[in-house]
Amino acid sequence: MKRNSKGSAATPAILSLLIVLLVAITAYVFISGKFQAPPPITEVGKLVDQQYVLTLIVTSVVFILSQLGLAWVIFRYRDRGQKAQYNHGNNKFEAIWTTATIVLFVGLGLMAHHAWAVTHLQPAGADALQIEVTTNQFVFNFRYAGPDGKFGRLDVNQISPENGNPVGVDSADPNGKDDIVVPTLTIPVNREIELLIRSQDVIHNFYVRELRLQQDAVPGMVIPIHFTASQTGRYDILCTQLCGLGHYKMHSFLNVVSEQDYEAFLKQNAAQ
Ligand SMILES: [Cu+2]
Numbered sequence: 505m506k507r508n509s510k511g512s513a514a515t516p517a518i519l520s521l522l523i524v525l526l527v528a529i530t531a532y533v534f535i536s537g538k539f540q541a542p543p544p545i546t547e548v549g550k551l552v553d554q555q556y557v558l559t560l561i562v563t564s565v566v567f568i569l570s571q572l573g574l575a576w577v578i579f580r581y582r583d584r585g586q587k588a589q590y591n592h593g594n595n596k597f598e599a600i601w602t603t604a605t606i607v608l609f610v611g612l613g614l615m616a617h618h619a620w621a622v623t624h625l626q627p628a629g630a631d632a633l634q635i636e637v638t639t640n641q642f643v644f645n646f647r648y649a650g651p652d653g654k655f656g657r658l659d660v661n662q663i664s665p666e667n668g669n670p671v672g673v674d675s676a677d678p679n680g681k682d683d684i685v686v687p688t689l690t691i692p693v694n695r696e697i698e699l700l701i702r703s704q705d706v707i708h709n710f711y712v713r714e715l716r717l718q719q720d721a722v723p724g725m726v727i728p729i730h731f732t733a734s735q736t737g738r739y740d741i742l743c744t745q746l747c748g749l750g751h752y753k754m755h756s757f758l759n760v761v762s763e764q765d766y767e768a769f770l771k772q773n774a775a776q
Pocket residue numbers: 639640642707708709743744745746747751754
């Protein structure tokens with residue numbers, strides 16, 4: 505069918521402006537800094553943030569240019585009654601943007617490798633303070649080895665929150681007599697901590713925003729993570745796996761305290 509009539513300029517103009525507006529709102533959300541995560545309290549957390557900002561800058565440039573390009577093309581090539589033109593692609597352009605994308609993503613991945621490796625590939629130091637984290641619907645429990653430095657054996661048949669033994673420390677094991685089990689995590693500042701993460705039922709998660717660390721707790725596995733917090737304070741521990749109806753209230757606290765306060769915490773709980 506032959507057409508000579510021009511299409512309305514208002515439709516492409518509105519669509520182009522809408523795209524520009526959405527780009528501006530998206531940019532504002534990030535640039536305003538109103539939705540930022542709280543500052544990190546570990547060196548690794550700072551590396552993670554640097555990587556995040558770098559990735560955000562690179563992807564923002566691509567996002568903004570491509571969306572503004574789209575807005576321009578929509579208006580520039582609107583229906584003026586002309587014959588529509590098209591082509592079957594351009595191998596040169598295909599090669600350029602595919603290569604650019606590969607270089608960009610592989611490059612960002614390589615740059616992030618250090619932050620990932622120190623957390624996930626390197627084990628904790630030999631003198632790291634070990635604390636066991638046990639999750640179940642819908643609580644966290646933290647176990648310290650006590651003065652002997654040894655965790656007692658666990659026995660599933662002895663799990664009994666009602667009798668003060670939520671993780672099931674075996675009463676027959678002398679190593680377990682001095683173990684401390686508490687519902688909040690207290691750690692000394694500037695000391696490497698290794699958490700041994702377990703679950704008694706379904707998949708849960710240990711997440712502390714300020715540590716920039718998130719690790720699933722998987723039944724049947726003991727998963728280690730390690731970090732060194734360099735700032736005292738009280739931080740939220742959240743479960744970020746939808747683990748059941750009570751998931752929304754599965755929550756605890758990480759208290760990062762001075763060495764003296766940590767000793768006092770151990771004494772206070774050992775006495776009980
Ligand atoms: Cu959970």
